Amino acid sequence: MLSYKEMESPVGKLKLVANVNALVAILWERERPNRIKFAMLKCDPQQPILVETERQLQEYFAGTRNEFHLPLEPAGTEFQKKVWRALREIPFGQTRSYLEVAKSIGSAKAVRAVGAANGKNPLSIIVPCHRVIGANGTLTGFAGGIEVKAKLLAHERCRSFSARF
Numbered sequence: 001m002l003s004y005k006e007m008e009s010p011v012g013k014l015k016l017v018a019n020v021n022a023l024v025a026i027l028w029e030r031e032r033p034n035r036i037k038f039a040m041l042k043c044d045p046q047q048p049i050l051v052e053t054e055r056q057l058q059e060y061f062a063g064t065r066n067e068f069h070l071p072l073e074p075a076g077t078e079f080q081k082k083v084w085r086a087l088r089e090i091p092f093g094q095t096r097s098y099l100e101v102a103k104s105i106g107s108a109k110a111v112r113a114v115g116a117a118n119g120k121n122p123l124s125i126i127v128p129c130h131r132v133i134g135a136n137g138t139l140t141g142f143a144g145g146i147e148v149k150a151k152l153l154a155h156e157r158c159r160s161f162s163a164r165f
Contacts, residue, residue, distance in 0.1 A: 003044035
């Protein structure tokens with residue numbers, strides 16, 4: 001059984017989802033239906049992993065945290081997990097193109113597959129898919145919306161949401 005907890009953030013309400021061992025998802029308030037599917041979710045605001053995730057996200061939004069230390073168990077294919085591991089290697093405040101991510105995993109021709117894996121990332125913010133941009137520097141698709149992606153990138157450049165919200 002998966003547990004969830006909702007939290008308010010500067011980018012809207014987030015739904016944190018965990019199993020007994022690890023965080024499995026962070027869902028957006030306006031999450032596209034069926035982007036990430038779960039069988040049964042039980043509200044448990046005191047579940048330790050969820051409480052710790054909320055604390056670390058609050059520090060991130062306050063500008064005092066630039067990396068996360070949480071047990072993670074995203075569900076996906078081996079290729080998706082490889083892409084998600086590569087996303088975690090993108091330094092705080094920096095961006096990479098889909099091609100650069102594809103090259104970093106040794107699959108330079110898999111740019112579209114990298115984009116698809118990026119879109120299926122169940123751990124937004126923690127696994128920083130918002131740091132992936134188009135080859136020409138434009139902001140491209142993001143489950144939380146392009147405006148939120150822009151805010152997250154700006155936050156990481158400035159380190160504090162307080163000046164903007």
